[in-house]
Amino acid sequence: MKLELTVNDTPHVAEIEPRTLLVHYLRDVLGLTGTKIGCDTSSCGTCTVLVDGESVKSCTVFAAQVNGAALTTIEGLAGDDGLNRVQQAFHDNHALQCGYCTAGMVMAAVSLLEEQPDPTEADVRGGLEGNLCRCTGYHNIVKAVLSCGRAAER
Amino acid sequence: MTTTEIPAADGKGLVKIGQPLLRREDEPILRGEARFTDDVPIPGALYMEVLRSSHAHARIRSIDTDAARTSPGVVAVYTGADLAGEWVGQIPVLIAPDPAPLLAPRWGPIATDKVNYVGEPVAVVVAETRARAADALEAIVVDYDVLPAVVSPEDACTDRVVIHDELGTNKAYTWEVVITPESVDAAFADAAYTVKQRHIQQRCLPAPMETRAVCAVPDPMGGGGFTLYSSTQMAHLLRTLLAMTVGVPEQKLRVIAPNVGGGFGSKLQTYPEESLCLALARRLKRPVRWVEDRSECGVAMIHGRGQVQDIELAADSDGKITAVRVHLLGDLGAHCKLFTPGIPVIGGPFYHGCYDVPAFAITITSVYTNLPPTDAYRGAGRPEATYAIERAVDGLAAEMNMDPAEIRRRNFIPPFENGHQTVCMVPFDSGNYEPALDQALELAGYEQLRKEQADRRASGSTKHLGVGIASYVEVCGYAPSRMMAAGGGKFSLWGTSVVRFLPTGKIVVTTGSHPHGQGHETSWAQIVSDRLGVPYEDVEVLHSDTAIAPYGVLTGGSRSLSVEGAALSVTCDKVIAKAKTLAAHLLEAAEGDLEFNDGSFNVKGTPSRALPITGLAHTAAFDAHLLPEGMEPNLSAETTWDPPNFTFPFGTHIAVVEVDEETGAVALVKFVAVDDCGNQLNPVIVEGQVHGGLVQGIGQALFELAAYDDDGNPLSPTLADYLVPSAAEVPSFTLGSTVTPSPSNPLGTKGVGESGAIGSAPAVINAVVDALAPLGVTNVIMPASPMTVWRTIQAARAAAPNAKENGR
Ligand code: FES
Ligand code: FES
Numbered sequence: 001m002k003l004e005l006t007v008n009d010t011p012h013v014a015e016i017e018p019r020t021l022l023v024h025y026l027r028d029v030l031g032l033t034g035t036k037i038g039c040d041t042s043s044c045g046t047c048t049v050l051v052d053g054e055s056v057k058s059c060t061v062f063a064a065q066v067n068g069a070a071l072t073t074i075e076g077l078a079g080d081d082g083l084n085r086v087q088q089a090f091h092d093n094h095a096l097q098c099g100y101c102t103a104g105m106v107m108a109a110v111s112l113l114e115e116q117p118d119p120t121e122a123d124v125r126g127g128l129e130g131n132l133c134r135c136t137g138y139h140n141i142v143k144a145v146l147s148c149g150r151a152a153e154r
Numbered sequence: 155m156t157t158t159e160i161p162a163a164d165g166k167g168l169v170k171i172g173q174p175l176l177r178r179e180d181e182p183i184l185r186g187e188a189r190f191t192d193d194v195p196i197p198g199a200l201y202m203e204v205l206r207s208s209h210a211h212a213r214i215r216s217i218d219t220d221a222a223r224t225s226p227g228v229v230a231v232y233t234g235a236d237l238a239g240e241w242v243g244q245i246p247v248l249i250a251p252d253p254a255p256l257l258a259p260r261w262g263p264i265a266t267d268k269v270n271y272v273g274e275p276v277a278v279v280v281a282e283t284r285a286r287a288a289d290a291l292e293a294i295v296v297d298y299d300v301l302p303a304v305v306s307p308e309d310a311c312t313d314r315v316v317i318h319d320e321l322g323t324n325k326a327y328t329w330e331v332v333i334t335p336e337s338v339d340a341a342f343a344d345a346a347y348t349v350k351q352r353h354i355q356q357r358c359l360p361a362p363m364e365t366r367a368v369c370a371v372p373d374p375m376g377g378g379g380f381t382l383y384s385s386t387q388m389a390h391l392l393r394t395l396l397a398m399t400v401g402v403p404e405q406k407l408r409v410i411a412p413n414v415g416g417g418f419g420s421k422l423q424t425y426p427e428e429s430l431c432l433a434l435a436r437r438l439k440r441p442v443r444w445v446e447d448r449s450e451c452g453v454a455m456i457h458g459r460g461q462v463q464d465i466e467l468a469a470d471s472d473g474k475i476t477a478v479r480v481h482l483l484g485d486l487g488a489h490c491k492l493f494t495p496g497i498p499v500i501g502g503p504f505y506h507g508c509y510d511v512p513a514f515a516i517t518i519t520s521v522y523t524n525l526p527p528t529d530a531y532r533g534a535g536r537p538e539a540t541y542a543i544e545r546a547v548d549g550l551a552a553e554m555n556m557d558p559a560e561i562r563r564r565n566f567i568p569p570f571e572n573g574h575q576t577v578c579m580v581p582f583d584s585g586n587y588e589p590a591l592d593q594a595l596e597l598a599g600y601e602q603l604r605k606e607q608a609d610r611r612a613s614g615s616t617k618h619l620g621v622g623i624a625s626y627v628e629v630c631g632y633a634p635s636r637m638m639a640a641g642g643g644k645f646s647l648w649g650t651s652v653v654r655f656l657p658t659g660k661i662v663v664t665t666g667s668h669p670h671g672q673g674h675e676t677s678w679a680q681i682v683s684d685r686l687g688v689p690y691e692d693v694e695v696l697h698s699d700t701a702i703a704p705y706g707v708l709t710g711g712s713r714s715l716s717v718e719g720a721a722l723s724v725t726c727d728k729v730i731a732k733a734k735t736l737a738a739h740l741l742e743a744a745e746g747d748l749e750f751n752d753g754s755f756n757v758k759g760t761p762s763r764a765l766p767i768t769g770l771a772h773t774a775a776f777d778a779h780l781l782p783e784g785m786e787p788n789l790s791a792e793t794t795w796d797p798p799n800f801t802f803p804f805g806t807h808i809a810v811v812e813v814d815e816e817t818g819a820v821a822l823v824k825f826v827a828v829d830d831c832g833n834q835l836n837p838v839i840v841e842g843q844v845h846g847g848l849v850q851g852i853g854q855a856l857f858e859l860a861a862y863d864d865d866g867n868p869l870s871p872t873l874a875d876y877l878v879p880s881a882a883e884v885p886s887f888t889l890g891s892t893v894t895p896s897p898s899n900p901l902g903t904k905g906v907g908e909s910g911a912i913g914s915a916p917a918v919i920n921a922v923v924d925a926l927a928p929l930g931v932t933n934v935i936m937p938a939s940p941m942t943v944w945r946t947i948q949a950a951r952a953a954a955p956n957a958k959e960n961g962r
Contacts, residue, residue: 019285033193034186036415038363039448043873046363074186087184091176094838097846098671099183100190100363100415121886129882132873134363134416135671137845137910138881 005069008076018064023047025063034074034103045131048104049073055111074103085148086110093144097135105131109145118150167689169680174838177676188413191367191385192445199441200229203287205277205294207269210303210524210866214267217277221293227286233277234266240433242401245424249496251329252642259318261489263426270488271526273453275426303524303866307485310521317522326486326495329518333577337513341477345468349549354935355459355538357860360531361878364415365451368427369443370435379406384428386411387421387668388708393700395424400432411698414670419530420455422710423491452871457860458531460485463542473554475565477513480505484520487527494529501535503578507543508587508627508804509565514577524866532850532911536628544624544916558623572897582802583898593890594806594828616815620925624807624916630712630905631801648796649721650704653729655789657775659768661693666706667718668698673839678722685726687753712905720899721795728791737765739782801896801904805829807913809921818944820922828890832904840906841889847910853879855918857937930954
């Protein structure tokens with residue numbers, strides 16, 4: 001089937017098998033391997049991307065389901081002026097170790113901050129529940145996300 | 155780059171050892187550019203899928219691959235019998251329970267006539283795409299003759315079913331260390347108090363977020379060589395072992411571990427899929443790649459823990475421990491992987507914990523079961539040991555109605571700076587245990603917590619507050635070859651590093667370490683900047699590729715900084731020594747008159763005539779005619795470093811929990827960890843390591859269980875069933891530290907990769923038991939799930955209906 005969508009501001013048209021998962025389309029067809037696969041039960045969140053601004057686990061949807069949508073992956077987050085603020089906060093707070101969960105974690109955090117610009121620690125912990133990290137113990141991830149909140153800016 | 159990264163103060167871009175430093179590894183990861191094994195594009199690669207045994211114990215009658223072979227896109231289908239000719243040797247055991255004889259079965263990358271656990275490979279499909287390979291896998295029909303399965307180590311001991319006919323028993327070994335048997339017996343006979351407990355170390359899944367992935371690529375230039383990409387913690391050792399078992403000459407094999415998404419010991423292996431991809435690439439003359447599904451990972455990766463622990467303490471009337479006696483039953487799983495039989499043994503000498511125990515006896519029996527092999531998982535033997543002794547010490551405190559902090563204080567080994575011979579085997583390097591306990595109590599607000607607890611109990615609340623302490627000492631810095639050999643090591647580990655000054659004054663470091671999240675690129679550059687006085691940004695650190703890096707054996711056991719990092723420090727000293735000879739020659743001064751500060755040599759008292767080491771590097775490379783007679787051109791050095799002793803990090807963790815009597819739910823409300831890893835190179839990374847370790851230990855205590863049914867079928871191979879804690883289940887942590895430098899290496903560092911995972915599980919369970927003590931609860935098995943806790947409460951109530959009124 002024919003798929004048309006925009007990924008990181010670049011339009012793509014592709015002929016795909018209908019059973020192609022979005023994460024496979026991104027990784028195998030577009031070569032955007034920054035989005036990871038960490039499970040086969042929609043449990044880990046390493047595959048999180050933004051679809052029309054909303055965070056979506058890209059292993060849980062077929063590429064066909066996002067036909068026409070605008071996607072952002074981890075590769076599309078930084079601008080010409082460097083890392084975006086969430087990426088920067090992850091760096092500044094040592095919120096990544098092996099980095100395998102990082103893309104999904106950052107995308108989920110971007111979406112969380114979009115919905116809750118001023119989250120509490122409980123909001124952050126609850127909001128990131130679907131993203132697993134085995135390295136950081138979450139302490140610094142939570143710190144990083146909180147540092148992006150309005151409260152931290154004041 | 156942020157301003158926090160490089161302090162502007164010094165103006166030369168120098169960073170110092172001990173300075174908090176953010177990581178240079180981060181940016182490519184944060185941009186999604188860092189490539190992990192399955193991200194590496196390999197043109198023309200075939201995809202391998204592995205058919206795994208669906209039975210825990212069965213003979214293979216036949217395998218019908220006909221339909222799979224004709225499935226679209228399939229290039230080849232192989233069974234174990236088809237591939238029997240590919241293997242030239244068996245994967246060896248690298249730590250054995252010397253001097254006890256080890257009975258170990260034969261095994262290969264793929265089963266031939268029998269399967270011994272669910273998940274064991276029985277056939278492989280190679281196809282043009284991953285989906286085609288997966289489709290074809292379903293068309294393979296295996297006819298099994300199902301045998302009764304052995305799923306508990308106790309059952310294994312009975313030899314009711316013997317798994318490996320050629321061994322005649324399920325017992326792999328019995329390893330015994332008894333320090334003066336009479337004194338142990340006498341201590342128990344004379345004891346004012348005794349404690350006897352049984353603990354279960356449930357099987358855990360290491361569950362790194364990146365599963366394993368492999369790609370074997372025949373040398374595109376011809377020549378018969380191969381490049382193997384693997385998500386491994388041990389590129390060099392993997393190359394050696396693949397050479398020995400698959401028969402590709404070691405020098406013809408290049409192993410690259412790209413970015414590796416966590417390991418925690420699970421990637422310290424030579425796994426079947428590595429052997430298979432390499433053998434199939436050789437056979438098919440095309441690249442062959444494989445990536446593990448998560449649910450496959452639950453059965454195809456090693457498991458951690460898996461022990462039954464019987465521990466007894468004897469104590470005098472003051473609460474001074476007079477003897478520790480331990481019987482350990484190790485569940486090795488279906489066969490021995492690299493370190494399988496050694497894991498219980500590594501923990502053996504730590505069952506007396508950080509306590510001055512005069513009499514000690516431990517017997518370890520390990521058995522085979524029809525479950526996946528167990529092996530190194532964060533802490534490998536020490537978390538288990540710490541759990542048993544720390545639970546037992548709390549049991550003693552309860553017995554004596556003494557504060558658990560006080561009982562520990564009374565028994566700590568007194569402070570020592572340079573060697574302490576414990577009752578069992580290896581001498582500890584340095585230790586000062588009480589200050590870590592004091593700091594943890596202070597940070598936790600211990601007095602206040604006990605008050606709150608008393609108030610809560612008095613109020614009759616059904617939400618019980620519990621405080622749990624665990625003090626630990628563990629062993630890291632795996633290397634000292636003589637001690638390794640004495641402890642059953644069948645291989646040596648050492649640290650390697652090369653420092654090469656380039657003619658422009660920049661530096662390339664190659665190291666034997668294989669980081670997978672630990673930030674070695676940052677830390678190693680930090681060491682070099684500090685030691686050589688060169689800008690941090692001018693130091694490039696290369697690793698994890700056997701074609702580039704010196705042989706570094708493996709990264710595990712918190713050994714990187716204290717062995718590989720120390721090797722780098724030694725190499726820097728060599729570079730300085732050579733540069734000093736050159737500087738003295740050029741300055742026409744005696745070497746003894748020179749001093750070296752912030753990267754420059756000058757004659758003492760005349761700082762104006764200074765020669766920067768970067769300039770000397772240029773001279774040594776391109777003005778080699780100026781070198782003193784006999785000096786080799788270029789400023790570089792190399793070290794293979796074998797330290798004199800292990801290192802022994804220690805600390806105290808305190809958990810505060812709230813347990814709901816009505817639901818059995820445990821909420822971890824506070825966690826304090828005070829760890830002493832010797833001198834800290836980079837506190838940012840130290841804290842990160844501790845945080846991660848804590849959640850793994852907390853996970854074991856409260857959530858994680860690799861569950862199996864009675865037939866050996868996995869009940870929790872996926873992340874939907876196996877509960878890796880999320881951010882919502884854990885709190886933020888309060889960390890502290892003490893610093894007791896290690897005499898075992900020039901950096902004075904001990905290692906911190908595992909500490910968090912070692913103190914946390916016993917602290918949490920001690921807290922849960924402490925919370926429920928008024929209900930008569932004396933033990934809760936891991937994981938302390940609501941159901942388990944609730945049942946434990948009901949059982950305690952049934953046993954002692956009036957317990958609640960009796961108080962603590
Ligand atoms: S890969 Fe785990 S949730 Fe998508
Ligand atoms: S940083 Fe390794 S899984 Fe999160």
